[in-house]
Amino acid sequence: MKNKKHPTLIVIVGPTAVGKTSVSIQLAKKLNAEIISADSRQFYKEIPIGTAAPTKEEMEGVKHHFVGNLSVSDYYNVSKFEYEVIGLLEDYFKTNDLMIMVGGSGLYIDAVCNGIDKLPDIDESLRKQLNELYEKEGLNILQNKLRDLDPEYYEQVDLNNPKRILRALEVCLQTGKTYSSLRVGNIAKRPFNIIKIGLELNREQLNDRINRRIYNMLEEKWLDEVKSVYHLKDENALNTVGYKELFKYVSGEWDYETAIEKIKVNTRRFAKRQMTWFKRYDDIKWFSPKELNNIVEYLDNRL
RNA sequence: GGUGCCAUAGCUCAGUAGGUAGAGCAACGGACUGAAAAUCCGUGUGUCCCUGGUUCGAUUCCAGGUGGUACCA
Numbered sequence: 269m270k271n272k273k274h275p276t277l278i279v280i281v282g283p284t285a286v287g288k289t290s291v292s293i294q295l296a297k298k299l300n301a302e303i304i305s306a307d308s309r310q311f312y313k314e315i316p317i318g319t320a321a322p323t324k325e326e327m328e329g330v331k332h333h334f335v336g337n338l339s340v341s342d343y344y345n346v347s348k349f350e351y352e353v354i355g356l357l358e359d360y361f362k363t364n365d366l367m368i369m370v371g372g373s374g375l376y377i378d379a380v381c382n383g384i385d386k387l388p389d390i391d392e393s394l395r396k397q398l399n400e401l402y403e404k405e406g407l408n409i410l411q412n413k414l415r416d417l418d419p420e421y422y423e424q425v426d427l428n429n430p431k432r433i434l435r436a437l438e439v440c441l442q443t444g445k446t447y448s449s450l451r452v453g454n455i456a457k458r459p460f461n462i463i464k465i466g467l468e469l470n471r472e473q474l475n476d477r478i479n480r481r482i483y484n485m486l487e488e489k490w491l492d493e494v495k496s497v498y499h500l501k502d503e504n505a506l507n508t509v510g511y512k513e514l515f516k517y518v519s520g521e522w523d524y525e526t527a528i529e530k531i532k533v534n535t536r537r538f539a540k541r542q543m544t545w546f547k548r549y550d551d552i553k554w555f556s557p558k559e560l561n562n563i564v565e566y567l568d569n570r571l
Numbered sequence: 572g573g574u575g576c577c578a579u580a581g582c583u584c585a586g587u588a589g590g591u592a593g594a595g596c597a598a599c600g601g602a603c604u605g606a607a608a609a610u611c612c613g614u615g616u617g618u619c620c621c622u623g624g625u626u627c628g629a630u631u632c633c634a635g636g637u638g639g640u641a642c643c644a
Contacts, residue, residue: 308608345607347604348605372608374603376607379604379605383604390605395606415636417635426603428611429611430611431606431609438605464644504606507606509608510606511608534608538608538636540599545602
């Protein structure tokens with residue numbers, strides 16, 4: 269490796285099960301870097317097996333951040349992640365040149381790379397109130413409310429998507445301003461370089477890896493882990509591929525085979541959504557997870 | 572071996588009173604600014620088992636074949 273002059277964040281993305289963890293750890297060792305996980309489910313300490321979080325052994329010798337740092341009952345969001353990561357990097361780059369950020373949560377990665385609009389926190393009671401309104405009155409009421417409060421956003425938003433509408437409404441009601449006026453979408457200028465690397469496999473190979481990984485997770489007593497958090501199953505953090513299906517098995521709603529089959533299907537779909545997100549990055553270089561040497565060479569030329 | 576039933580999308584199956592076909596699931600494509608492994612939107616991808624016959628026209632009717640299935644031997 270040449271001498272690195274500019275602090276650089278190496279971002280490694282890719283669909284679930286493609287092999288990001290292994291590549292990131294090998295790179296971290298070669299480059300003497302630490303790792304930030306940008307995986308919105310590996311934050312939670314109660315669910316390492318089903319989220320394929322890096323194990324203690326894997327993390328041996330490579331410092332990891334944002335793995336198992338939260339409880340599933342903690343409230344967390346992208347903005348906090350951005351704030352914490354940027355804070356960490358500011359410190360880290362005083363004495364180091366390279367950090368690796370690896371993960372599959374596109375929104376979280378974008379927040380770190382590009383920043384996210386500064387919006388106030390929403391009162392818990394307001395969010396709850398809106399959720400109840402939606403439960404009781406349905407989507408139509410929310411749509412009408414949004415048309416009154418923020419006609420501009422009403423024109424752009426996917427009106428069938430309750431989450432988008434609820435979000436816009438809570439911001440409008442909390443701030444007294446329109447959501448559209450607060451959504452400026454400025455791209456943040458970061459005081460470090462960013463190099464994006466994508467890992468991909470063809471569909472057949474990825475599906476095969478997905479199936480094998482599900483099998484391995486079950487071998488590692490995933491079901492015990494699921495049962496241990498069953499009482500928390502309504503937490504958002506557990507609205508997660510694998511857990512929601514196995515909860516239905518545990519409750520007796522589905523038989524085992526059905527649950528496993530659904531996990532496979534939903535994991536494939538998740539991987540597809542991730543690829544859709546990452547494919548729009550125009551500053552990314554794609555590799556197979558097997559070509560570590562090519563990745564190192566590519567980085568070497570750019571650092 | 573005999574008789575009945577079945578053969579249509581990747582799977583389970585509808586359907587066409589003869590004018591080349593459609594549901595569910597799967598699959599595929601897309602969106603995405605504080606719940607994102609979330610949430611939402613879009614798309615039929617087909618030798619209608621094979622061969623021949625009748626017909627202007629057969630996936631549909633007829634005959635034979637092949638495969639499956641049930642019952643009888």
